[in-house]
Structures are given as C-alpha cells and as structure tokens.
Amino acid sequence: MTRSRIVLSVTGLLIAAACTSPPVTSTAPAPTSPRSQIPSVEPEPTPAPTDAPEPRNRWVTRTPEWLGQRVLPERPDGFGFAQPTPPIFRNRRLATVDLFPPPSEDRFVARMGPVPPDVVERSTWRPRCPVSLDELVYIKMTFWGFDHESHTGEMITNAAVGPDIVRIFKAMYKARFPIEEMRVVRRDEVNAPPTGDTNDTSSFECRQVTLGSTWSEHSYGLAIDINPFHNPYWRGDIVAPELATAYTDRSWQRPGMVLDGDVVTEAFAAIGWGWGGHWSSLKDWMHFSESGH
Numbered sequence: 001m002t003r004s005r006i007v008l009s010v011t012g013l014l015i016a017a018a019c020t021s022p023p024v025t026s027t028a029p030a031p032t033s034p035r036s037q038i039p040s041v042e043p044e045p046t047p048a049p050t051d052a053p054e055p056r057n058r059w060v061t062r063t064p065e066w067l068g069q070r071v072l073p074e075r076p077d078g079f080g081f082a083q084p085t086p087p088i089f090r091n092r093r094l095a096t097v098d099l100f101p102p103p104s105e106d107r108f109v110a111r112m113g114p115v116p117p118d119v120v121e122r123s124t125w126r127p128r129c130p131v132s133l134d135e136l137v138y139i140k141m142t143f144w145g146f147d148h149e150s151h152t153g154e155m156i157t158n159a160a161v162g163p164d165i166v167r168i169f170k171a172m173y174k175a176r177f178p179i180e181e182m183r184v185v186r187r188d189e190v191n192a193p194p195t196g197d198t199n200d201t202s203s204f205e206c207r208q209v210t211l212g213s214t215w216s217e218h219s220y221g222l223a224i225d226i227n228p229f230h231n232p233y234w235r236g237d238i239v240a241p242e243l244a245t246a247y248t249d250r251s252w253q254r255p256g257m258v259l260d261g262d263v264v265t266e267a268f269a270a271i272g273w274g275w276g277g278h279w280s281s282l283k284d285w286m287h288f289s290e291s292g293h
Contacts, residue, residue, distance in 0.1 A: 057147045060095040064088055071193045072242055080194030082239040085246035089197070091254050092229055094180055096145040100152040103142050108173045110141035110166045115156055123156060124187050129206040130215045136204060137162040141169055143201075146178045146255065153182025156204035158221035161271070161290065165203070165224070168267040175263040178256050179227060196242030199229040223289035226264060230256035231285035233276075250285070258285055 064086075072080030103109055115123070115138040125133065137159045145151050150173075157165050172179070182201045190207055202225055205218040217223035225231075232244040239245050247257065258264045258277060265275055274292025276284025 057095060057149070059148045060093045060146055061088055063094050067094075067197055068195050070195055070197075072196050074194065075238075077238075079238050079240060080196050080242040082237060082242050082245050083196060085243055089229070089243060090246045092180075092199070093146040093178075093255065094199075095147040096149075096151045096179075096181055098151055099154070099183055100140065102152055103150045106150055108142045108170045109152075110139060110170070112137050112139045112162050112166065114138065119154070119156070119184060122186050123184050123204070124190055124206040125156075125204070126206065129219060131158065131220050135159055136221050139166060141166060141182075142173055143169065143179045143182050144173050144176050146180060148176075151182075153179070153201070154184055155182060155202065155224075156184055156221060157224070158204075161222065164271045168264075168271070171263055171267045177263055180229075180256070194240075194242055196240075196244070197229065198241055199227055201226050201228075217289040217291055217293060222291065223287060225286040226258055226288070227256045228286045230254070231258045231277075233282070233284045233286065235282035247285075248283075264288075 072083065074080055115125070115133055115136050119138055120133065125136070135158060136156050139155045139157065139162060140152060141155070142150055143153045155165070179201050180199045185200065185202050185205045190205070203218065203223065204221040205216070207216050207219060208214060209216045218225075229241050229244045230247055232247050233240045234248050239248060246252075247254075250257070250259070253259060258275075260277065265277070268275060268288045273288045273290055276282075276287035276289075
C-alpha cells in the first residue's frame with residue numbers, strides 16, 4: 001500500500017495490490033487506540049439509498065452505488081485521511097462480481113501457466129520490474145464468496161511458490177473462508193487517488209514498499225494480501241483502506257478477517273511465510289510474504 005494503497009475495485013490460469021514496508025522497531029510506536037487517532041473528515045460517506053434493490057442472496061448486503069467512486073482527502077504522504085467506517089461496511093459482506101464463469105461444480109479447481117499477453121498488458125508488470133515474466137505464473141482458481149457461492153479468480157505470483165499458493169487457497173476454499181474478489185492489479189490503480197473501500201485479494205504488483213524506496217515483496221510475486229478491507233494496514237493515524245477503521249478492532253470477529261491460528265495463518269505458516277499481523281510497530285493484517293516483510 002503505497003500511494004497505490006489498496007485502491008482495488010471490481011475488474012479482471014488465477015491471482016493479484018498493495019502492501020507494506022518491513023516492520024520497524026524504533027521509529028514508529030506500536031498502534032494503541034485506533035479510534036482516538038482517527039481524525040474525522042467530512043463529509044462521511046453515507047449508505048446506499050434506501051430504495052436501492054435488495055440483494056437476491058440473503059448472505060450479502062447490497063453494494064452501495066458509491067463503491068470506488070468517492071475520492072478521499074489526501075494526506076501529504078499520499079494516503080487518504082482515515083475515516084469512520086460507513087455502517088454498511090462495519091460487517092462487510094458484498095457479493096462477488098464475476099470476472100470469469102463460475103465453477104460448474106462445488107470443488108476447488110486451479111490452473112497454472114505462463115502469464116498470457118493480454119494479462120501482462122493490463123497488469124503492473126513492465127521491463128523495469130525486478131522479475132522477468134518467465135519468473136511469474138498466472139493462476140486461475142476457485143474461491144468461496146461472501147455470498148456462499150463458488151467463484152473463479154485470478155492471480156499472478158512467483159513461479160517458485162505457485163504450487164504452494166494453490167495449496168493455501170485450496171485449504172481456504174475447503175474451510176469456506178470468504179473472499180470478496182480475487183484479480184490482477186491493474187497499472188492504472190497504482191497511483192489512483194484513494195477511495196478507501198477496495199478489497200482485492202492479490203499478489204503481484206510492481207511497486208515500491210509502503211513509505212519506502214525499495215522494491216516491495218509484491219514486486220517479486222512473493223507476497224499476498226487477503227481481503228484488505230477486512231484486514232487493513234494500520235500504523236499510527238494511517239489506516240488503509242481508509243474506510244476500514246472498524247476493522248482495526250480485532251476483538252470483534254467478522255467473516256473475512258484473518259485471525260491468529262485460523263486456516264489462513266496456519267496455511268501460510270506451513271510454507272514458512274510471515275504475517276503482518278504479528279508485527280509490533282505496525283499492523284498489516286492482510287499481508288503475508290515469503291521474507292516476513
């Protein structure tokens with residue numbers, strides 16, 4: 001999450017923005033009371049109009065018309081100002097917008113291969129990136145949505161860890177861990193202004209670390225963000241996505257949250273990846289990486 005943050009919205013073998021710098025031990029105090037550190041910036045986004053159509057699936061809430069459309073005031077560091085979470089998102093359960101045909105049956109399916117040219121073109125990969133296309137793979141795989149239905153998603157990741165990533169998402173699918181969307185991060189999203197409401201589960205994103213100048217682990221396809229809105233980045237008065245402040249309260253456990261000892265953390269721990277939820281000077285609950293940074 002640099003200025004790119006997690007500005008992911010709905011788009012589209014299965015993979016794909018944004019995460020963070022290595023934890024620091026001296027320059028940033030450990031997060032304490034998020035509510036007291038979050039400035040109120042008006043106007044606060046309001047829920048969808050009451051005459052908006054109700055979802056057909058009883059497991060989800062209606063998607064507000066303003067999703068991904070309201071640009072937030074920006075801080076000098078490029079983040080948006082953290083905002084109170086709109087009531088409709090305090091227990092976020094949106095239906096997945098399908099980019100690909102859903103699976104024909106209720107079972108996990110994954111296909112992995114070279115990144116197709118059309119996917120390369122809409123991705124963040126360019127020749128200046130620290131990995132070649134030969135070092136990346138494109139995965140299409142099944143995931144379980146908040147609508148209690150199976151969906152097909154996409155992800156670009158490092159070829160060396162591709163099989164491990166497939167096993168992790170297979171375990172998540174079998175456990176019915178819900179994911180809102182899974183798609184490749186687009187180039188136009190990297191420096192887009194913050195809307196604070198994105199929620200894309202993704203891996204490869206060619207960019208620098210948050211608040212730093214070195215390549216992010218995402219630039220190598222060696223990091224994955226899970227449900228960023230449900231599992232935000234939090235450092236002092238920075239929360240990203242900026243509307244996800246209600247999810248800095250990890251004692252209120254809601255579907256889609258990554259929690260210590262759950263199927264997600266256990267699956268990543270089994271392949272030796274570190275979790276940003278274990279960091280002390282900041283929290284990045286969405287973030288898993290091979291290096292632990």
